[in-house]
Amino acid sequence: MSGRRGRDKYHTHVEPKLLLIEAWARDGLTEEQTAAKLGVAYSTFRTYKDKYPALLAALKRGQEVADVEVENALFKRAVGYQYDEVTRESEKAIDPETGQIVTVMVETKRVTKEVQPETAAAIFWLKNRRPDKWRDKQEIGHSGSVEVNNPLQGLTTDELKKLIRDG
Template identity: 40%
Template structure:
């Protein structure tokens, strides 16, 4: 029996997806198996759209976080100190800086500018490395005489 998809269910699915829930977790939320969720997705365009919209929000959030991590950022915070001789802690508002992260920057560039940043392995194939020439060079290094060709 196919489960009826309600507006409340669609809203719950979208919110769960926005918060990074996996399909398995969403299926559990809907009290169904992951396989049943996949079947339901094939018959209900509204469910597919709710998942797509929710996951896009989560992906955008991660993308923004990765970008900020790659470029560095600052944030306001409060440091609490207990100086010697004081009876109460001292709170000071400061701006803390997180420096750029090289790994995040490389990851970002490899995915956003693949043609410039991907790990390239270009091989140039040449006919100078035939099996006969390789054997000949090996024989020379070993001090062996060349075998005459038949």
């Protein structure tokens, strides 16, 4: 009986909200928070993810979109970008269809602004995308041999102790 209730709850509480679930994932809600918003237990929600591919797909799509948006924003901060700042002011105009006076917003000024690259974003990007070249710790290999001239080599423990005592 409980299996039937669970299936019914998926079809009544979850399936109709797949698009909303995708949006919640995009907005950064955890699966626990999503389950709570849907009115199902988190353990049940996890079962639904395994049982219903449409739910898993909605979660993945939402998370993917959010990840891409953040990656794009980080990249823009790392390399700098330009944007247009637009100023609009209200003006009175006559609506051609009704002949009445209406208020409309009219662009009065447009200025292209530039945001300089941000060093921290560039470093973060490079360390994660090109760790072979940008990690803090560089691995340096060595091949061959190292010759060490040790004048104490070959002495016994007793001979070394005598040298220490006699100083």
